[in-house]
Amino acid sequence: MKPDLASSATPTSGRPPVAGLPSRRDAILAAAAEYFADQGYHSAGMRGIADSVGIKGASLYNHFTSKEEILYAIALKMTQVPVEEHLLVLDEPGTPAERLTSLIDVHLRHLAVNRVEHLVSLRELSALNVEHREQVLEYRKYYQRRVRDVIAAGIRAGEFDNADPLRAAVAVLDLMNGVSWWLRDDHDIEALVATYVDYIVVGILRHRPETEKGAGGTTSRR
DSSP states (O other), X not given: OOOOTTXXXXXXXXXXXXXXXXXXXXXXXXXXXXXXXXXXXXXXXXHHHHHHHTSOHHHHHTTOSSHHHHHHHHHHHTTHHHHHXXXXXXXXXXXXXXXXXXXXXXXXXXXXXXXXXXXXXXXXXGGSOHHHHHHHHXXXXXXXXXXXXXXXXXXXXXXXXXXXXXXXXXXXXXXXXXXXXXXXXXXXXXXXXXXXXXXXXXXXXXXXXXXXXXXXXXXXXX
């Protein structure tokens, strides 16, 4: 499926949603992600994955037919779920800055809980077959377009002092997704969210307070 890069219509996968999956399937994905991260996708085998989950190889094949299918399920979890769940906050009442702040919050919390899966989905994207890779990229591009759109709305409303919403969206997502490379399990997620809201809303987008907009002032560029 070739994504429509100009549209903000929700992509369709032709697969059932991955949210609310059975716990055994989730356990397989989490263990497989750890195994791929430790061994490398190309060195991993189905038997090794089954051992890492603590099940027999035959039981693993009841859920997945290949390690590529497992990798695809991991990548969908890190792209389809954010599109179907995280982006709902952009449709809620509030200013563009408030809605973007809510998205930063849910995005970072999802990465913190699924850090290894996210890292594997980024690092091993090229191992997916063409159809699966295009589907994952379609979700990523759609997510990026929605972030671009809320930034553009903030620019039009005078909230953000930024001339290029597309590049700003890329910068915002790169900054947030980079967390998966270094975040520790014991990191203070509340502090992380607060810091990244400041980095993004105040730093990248140069948020203009209501009092400043009313006075017709401009923010200094950093």
